[in-house]
Amino acid sequence: MKKRTTRAAAVAAVAGILGTVLAVEVTHAASVTLTEATRCRKAITTQGRVYAKKRLGLLLGCVDKLLKCEILSEVDGGNQNACRTLAEDSCNDRLGSGSTTTLGKAQASFDEKAGASCVVFDLPGMLSTAAGGLWYANDATCAASPDVPTLIDCIRGQIEQEVDAAVGNTKPRAGILLANMGLGDEFPNLPLPPVQTLVVGAASPGTIQPPGAINLPAGTALRVEGDPGLACTGGSSNNGNLTITVGTQSATIKEPWGPTRFALFGPYTTSGSVAYTIDLKDQSCNDSASGNVVIP
């Protein structure tokens, strides 16, 4: 009796285990299509968040450094050129356009990881808005992507727009600070205020044509660039400097002058006058002009 009971219990136990194993098998036996769809979607969302976080951190970190130098210069006075040089070097290493910068590596990592996870599921499945698709065709900007790498690249571009706009919302001076250090073109989605350009003209080579009073609407930044004709005659060196000071803000534009080298000031938010000076130093030529920026 006792033996029979033991055997029956053992059989029941084995049957139970088998049943459980089979049930688990039935529950988790996802098809290849489902596995790949899930893998692709998860890779894009996970890697996309990782990349967005990285880009946000790098941008905010760089702007932190730049902003600190500017605030210290504007509020406490003193020369912050060393502070600016350190900050700009750090920003160039992290955010510059090359593939070896920290940002470049993060971009490559997203493209590689997300792309590799979606190769099997492929473009039609990713774009499809039908049952079982990932619906990327609903993104008007990326819907026409011809292949997986292009779609992944396009999604990254969308993330970048969103992140850069978020940086502008949290640190509104970011756009101006990056533009002033020459990284503005890398981040076109960082919001910039409206801009009015002043080209510092030459009365003759090596001499400034005084701009007089500069009328600037409230909320508009003053963009200053130098006319190439400012260069001192008699030499071919490109080491002239145009130093502009508006109120407590100051910047130096190095030769060669022209529209690609500029400095942004302000914007000024209350009506009144802000004094400016422009100093030219190029070889033997020294000249300066001064006046007021008038905000109505």
Place this chain on the structure above:
Amino acid sequence: MIRPTTTETIIMRAPARTVRRVVTLLALIASASYADAATSKELLDCQKQLESQVRAFSNVVLQGLAGCAQKVVECKLADEIDAVDPTACIAKAAAKCTGLPSKVSDQAAARQAKVAARCGLIPLAEIEQFSEGLGFFNVATSCGAASVTALVGCVFDAARCSAERELFTLDPRAQDSLTTGGIAASFPCVAP
């Protein structure tokens, strides 16, 4: 004239000294708030606190929403591709999404209070100006903020919306998933 004892003198003088100190302190606070411009440290601390709280808040929003959307979409994909009954799976996923709107609102309120504590004594005009300030003029103008508290609220609202849009970019099925999870109405920026 009878002079008070030393003990009496101390007892009598103490309240007067305290009152004088309090008055001096109030005068200092008043002058710091309304007359003196913010120091560079105050401006930088305010900016740092705002940035730090907004980043943490955005993470909470994005992480919470992405988690909810993922649980729901996995149920739906299994149904659509492998014809697995999604009922129990979705019910379980939706239960995990339910608390998200209140969690996000609570986080926003707590973090905004922390920013206000750091930035609240700086006049709005100084936070708005680009020179010797933080440059929030256009942000404040576009959302009609007339106080530092209102401006901080605007920045948080924009950050929340940005996190929601980011989710939609990464996962175009997210709006549908949140609708199934019963919380889409609380996150209107999860949309094209």
